[in-house]
Amino acid sequence: MPAPEAELTTLLQELDAAAYRDDMVARARASLESTLAGLKLSAEEQGLVADEIAALKGLFRKLEADTIEIAAFGMVSRGKSSVLNALLGRDVFEVGATHGTTVTRVEEEWRRDDAGRPGLEGTRLVLVDTPGIDEVGGEGRERLALDVARKADLILFIVSGDMVRAELDALSTLRNVQKPIILVFNQIDRYPDIDREAIHAKIKDERVAHLIRPEDVVMTSARPDPYRVRIERDDGATIDTWERPAPVIEPLKTRILDVLEREGKALVALNTLLIAGDLHAEIVSRKIRIREEAANQMIWNFSLATGAAVGLNPIPVADVAGGLALDVGMIVALGQLYGLPLTRKTATSLVRDMMLALGAMGAVGILSRLVTSGVRSSLAGITILSGGLAAPLTALGYAAASLAQAAAAGTTTYVLGQGAKTYLRQGCQWGPRGIKTVIQDILAQAQADSVIDRLREDLKKKLKG
Ligand SMILES: Nc1nc2c(ncn2[C@@H]2O[C@H](COP(=O)(O)OP(=O)(O)OP(=O)(O)O)[C@@H](O)[C@H]2O)c(=O)[nH]1
Numbered sequence: 001m002p003a004p005e006a007e008l009t010t011l012l013q014e015l016d017a018a019a020y021r022d023d024m025v026a027r028a029r030a031s032l033e034s035t036l037a038g039l040k041l042s043a044e045e046q047g048l049v050a051d052e053i054a055a056l057k058g059l060f061r062k063l064e065a066d067t068i069e070i071a072a073f074g075m076v077s078r079g080k081s082s083v084l085n086a087l088l089g090r091d092v093f094e095v096g097a098t099h100g101t102t103v104t105r106v107e108e109e110w111r112r113d114d115a116g117r118p119g120l121e122g123t124r125l126v127l128v129d130t131p132g133i134d135e136v137g138g139e140g141r142e143r144l145a146l147d148v149a150r151k152a153d154l155i156l157f158i159v160s161g162d163m164v165r166a167e168l169d170a171l172s173t174l175r176n177v178q179k180p181i182i183l184v185f186n187q188i189d190r191y192p193d194i195d196r197e198a199i200h201a202k203i204k205d206e207r208v209a210h211l212i213r214p215e216d217v218v219m220t221s222a223r224p225d226p227y228r229v230r231i232e233r234d235d236g237a238t239i240d241t242w243e244r245p246a247p248v249i250e251p252l253k254t255r256i257l258d259v260l261e262r263e264g265k266a267l268v269a270l271n272t273l274l275i276a277g278d279l280h281a282e283i284v285s286r287k288i289r290i291r292e293e294a295a296n297q298m299i300w301n302f303s304l305a306t307g308a309a310v311g312l313n314p315i316p317v318a319d320v321a322g323g324l325a326l327d328v329g330m331i332v333a334l335g336q337l338y339g340l341p342l343t344r345k346t347a348t349s350l351v352r353d354m355m356l357a358l359g360a361m362g363a364v365g366i367l368s369r370l371v372t373s374g375v376r377s378s379l380a381g382i383t384i385l386s387g388g389l390a391a392p393l394t395a396l397g398y399a400a401a402s403l404a405q406a407a408a409a410g411t412t413t414y415v416l417g418q419g420a421k422t423y424l425r426q427g428c429q430w431g432p433r434g435i436k437t438v439i440q441d442i443l444a445q446a447q448a449d450s451v452i453d454r455l456r457e458d459l460k461k462k463l464k465g
């Protein structure tokens with residue numbers, strides 16, 4: 001009987017550990033909830049990231065159901081499926097002498113009679129079988145390795161002798177994922193005692209000493225080869241039959257439960273947080289990409305519309321006024337796309353600021369150089385906007401609008417649109433480098449991308465049509 005003080009200390013330690021675990025679980029749950037709520041996706045975006053959202057919800061369910069996933073992992077025919085069957089005590093996973101028996105991920109609940117061990121009360125253990133990692137090509141193998149490791153809470157890495165290069169590589173990759181790994185040296189019945197001990201020592205002291213603790217290298221014989229037994233019948237005749245020895249699996253079972261008892265629930269919570277973080281990052285980056293594509297499409301359409309307005313309308317006043325209205329409309333629409341509604345007034349002053357930036361940096365010259373045919377008069381529109389609408393209207397003249405003129409006007413809209421996009425993406429800020437640098441970069445990029453030529457081509461088709 002321990003002294004009452006000692007008993008109290010133990011009790012407090014256990015309470016501490018339990019509080020820590022519960023705290024982790026509560027935190028993981030809160031994080032998942034706020035991740036799901038904070039995504040703010042449009043119906044279209046939701047469709048495009050449906051898989052990731054389903055995975056997040058799956059994590060939530062796993063956390064609620066207190067499920068711990070234990071995955072077998074390793075090269076073909078090492079006995080992954082056999083080890084899981086031995087743990088279950090019945091043949092559930094398909095076993096075969098040919099390589100590549102298991103072809104997909106399969107899972108089965110592991111019900112134990114010793115359920116209710118401290119730290120594991122109420123938890124569901126699930127065993128997960130996977131195909132051998134050498135069944136898939138190099139790149140796919142790595143992806144599979146990471147995928148399984150990402151989902152599992154505990155990994156059983158199965159080998160059946162001294163480890164080969166591919167096994168060591170895969171183990172290092174898995175180790176990076178920061179999951180507990182038990183290295184299982186299976187099929188020990190195939191080796192004489194001396195060899196078995198030598199291989200065991202070599203694995204734990206040399207091969208994986210930097211990756212796995214020695215106590216996490218466990219020997220099993222999940223499905224020992226059958227041996228011949230000669231039975232003498234009552235009538236004196238003898239017959240030969242085959243009998244399979246009982247598996248050696250207890251040391252692995254004990255080790256798994258020890259690891260889980262120590263860190264099981266906290267581990268699941270931690271895992272949930274890690275995976276949720278990855279999924280969240282993936283959804284956010286996908287959302288950004290989707291918006292970016294939609295914004296670019298929108299900017300292109302508005303640039304074409306501006307170009308078409310200028311190209312079709314011989315009266316310059318209308319060109320300029322119409323152009324400005326389109327630019328403002330575009331920026332308001334972009335604001336909606338980014339979930340940052342802008343008033344027409346704000347959009348108008350954004351247009352004005354960007355035009356001023358273009359004017360101040362002599363962009364009129366830069367833009368006119370973009371116009372290969374050198375129709376400088378078309379760029380008067382920029383001067384007009386940057387200096388106010390009234391005075392230099394005459395500078396445009398009444399020359400017939402050319403395609404080059406239209407394309408140049410469209411390019412201005414393009415630059416304004418990309419500028420506004422940058423501004424919105426940065427949370428309605430020009431950022432530390434300021435509006436001029438932003439506009440300058442966009443202009444340089446537009447030049448590099450031959451935006452004006454592409455606009456001209458598109459306009460040519462459109463105006464003809
Ligand atoms: N002697 C012996 N044979 C074993 C042991 N474990 C598995 N085997 C045999 O090894 C072969 C492969 O076993 P599986 O459990 O199918 O191996 P796996 O790793 O799941 O193989 P794949 O699904 O093809 O990747 C079968 O013929 C098993 O009977 C063991 O502990 N001792």
Ligand SMILES: [Mg+2]
Nearest residue numbers: 080081101102
């Ligand atoms: Mg298998």
